Amino acid sequence: MTSKSSESSYEITETIKSICFKARRAWFSLANLPLDKRNEILKLLAKKIQQEKPVILAANEKDLQLARKNKLTSAILDRLTLNDKRLESLLLSLEQIVALPDPLGVILDKTVRPNGLEISKISVPIGVIGMIYESRPNVTIDAAALTLKSGNAVILKGGKESFYTNRSLAFCICETLKELKLPEECVTLIPFKEREAVLELLKQKDKVDLIIPRGGEGLIEFVTNHSQIPVIKHYKGICHVFIDKEADFKKAIHISLNAKVQRPGVCNAMETLLVDREIARDILPALISEYKKENVLLKGCEAARKIDPTLEAATEQDWKTEYLDKILSIRIVDSVQGAIEHIELYGSRHSDSIITENKTTASKFIQNVDSSAVFVNASTRFNDGFEFGLGAEMGISTDKLHARGPMGLKELTTYKYVIIGKGHIRE
């Protein structure tokens, strides 16, 4: 099977419409389930995955063979791979989601108005969520588990590279729902590889309440430009660490190193290091030597290259680039204000950190850097649902509305006003 269109346009359109229609209908059964029933789904799902392990691994092998044949990069092959260890961690994640408190039915606010009207603001599921993601098949289970626990129906569109793996995982979800006599349309994996299917999904504004795209620039732009449904983007991270002139050098070196090399391929890794001009000569040589030990390719602005001429020259494009690799750009700036301005111009409002012992400088940075997470003396790598104690996450939202930063169970809910009167009319 190739990724070329093997289905007719008409079939794709009609199937997507029908999936959305059924998902909305199924949602009502799910939204009214008590917590223990929603947890039961996740527990049974974990069992099914264990039972189906050989089938899942065989499907994954099929995807991997195709990926090798199509000469996909080793990074994609790595993200695509499932093995015993990764399945174990997937099951652990299910267990953790079960243990999390119920996000539904929380009374967020309650007032009795002077006229006696009782107004409550209560957390409820969002409805039907469309999740569009790329190669990692574990997202299929994480997204299904989080949406089910929060009472939402979900329509999944995984990457074409993980087509067979996703199908085997979706089979487990489907069997679980059937066994519990719940409508299987609570979770639907879109059965097409064609982008046309995504286009059609993005039009179903009466049935689908939210679209979450998680992936690279191309996917996110495509979804944002075509969606008639509200979108929460899980976009790129151009993250910065700024070493202030009043930084503790030991902390600065540890954090700058960790933010870049501990896992360079993820969105909360640092891409640009900013250094205060006043201390650049004192700290850069030691730091550069540490990066070289870790085989990081270093680029620098002109001032940085005066301190160490072995740095490659960074271009305007470098400041805008999410390398997701062992590559780092270094820029020397004039105090915290210079760092704030650089981040405003080039950052992606994801995660930025300042290293300083001066609280006033830290406050200025916190107030003026418009990012989902602003760190003081800590690595940007901590911007993560698990590290924040939210349990699992759908991803890290780079948007500002509804969900910002890690998107967990709570961010998968909205609210409804419930107003109880005694025959109240408005004068």
Added chain:
Amino acid sequence: MTSKSSESSYEITETIKSICFKARRAWFSLANLPLDKRNEILKLLAKKIQQEKPVILAANEKDLQLARKNKLTSAILDRLTLNDKRLESLLLSLEQIVALPDPLGVILDKTVRPNGLEISKISVPIGVIGMIYESRPNVTIDAAALTLKSGNAVILKGGKESFYTNRSLAFCICETLKELKLPEECVTLIPFKEREAVLELLKQKDKVDLIIPRGGEGLIEFVTNHSQIPVIKHYKGICHVFIDKEADFKKAIHISLNAKVQRPGVCNAMETLLVDREIARDILPALISEYKKENVLLKGCEAARKIDPTLEAATEQDWKTEYLDKILSIRIVDSVQGAIEHIELYGSRHSDSIITENKTTASKFIQNVDSSAVFVNASTRFNDGFEFGLGAEMGISTDKLHARGPMGLKELTTYKYVIIGKGHIRE
């Protein structure tokens, strides 16, 4: 001046880009202002409006003359009109917004993780907000006041009918900001009547964080279809009252009447009355006679017309129509389930009410009607920021994400994670 393009495309595009760029820059001055400074803006604005009253009323008269010349409807003329009483209520609304608590800097959550990282989730302004609205000029002041108090910059695009009035109000805002030595670009009124200006605004996703369209179907669809920026819609209200078989008839008649006739031209007025088949014959005659006294044009389904043949026949289109007028469709349904299904099919997820003395039936209705506000024994007309005790409002969001129902100060904020470490790195 006509509404035809009098400005070149190039000038519009460049001006809008520049407005957005400057608004973002101005935002940083505003976001960091303490509460008393933000309140000072609103207090001084109230004074300026009082001083400029003759100019504002003259500008309004110019708009009204043009509107009469263009033969706009009396409803539009009414919405467009400013007079002493309406200016008074505008000033009162400013006073009320001043009195509201600060929505910024609220610590929404704070945890210390096992590794010692201190994580706070803090309310912050959203950034730059684009507000696109139609004829009512009071929205210009309400929107500016709410966004300024919540630390947001705002770009206003009013209706072309209120062009001169809006310009005179924007002048007051501008003078206020200048006098307080704040960048006047915190609030900008788009100086063009052309729709091209809106199109260009909807593209500025790097500078503008949120678009709020408030108005009729045409405006909302245009914005939703063209925006690359997240949108929170303030859309139509197809609101329902359902009279259950266990309703108290006196309450039922009062509420059904109030929801339709107290102010028919607004979004939270009822458009369709649903009546349980079991009590239709007992309650409809009395109710219909009340509506007739109020000159309400009544339409009904076949079953309703069997009870009262004077009702016009309601068509499929009627169930989907927001009349905003003294017109009502009546449908007889089979119990609460029938009401839920009708609302699911035809409602706009705005405001729906059940009249019943049975708590189980009420619960079923609350759980299964997916609307921003669900009422029990109260009029839908209460879905309103002021009635909910939120002070003023930007409008009533018909979206589910970020803000649902009345959108006040709190809904004009987002949050930021602030993480304080002591040299923390991720293992």
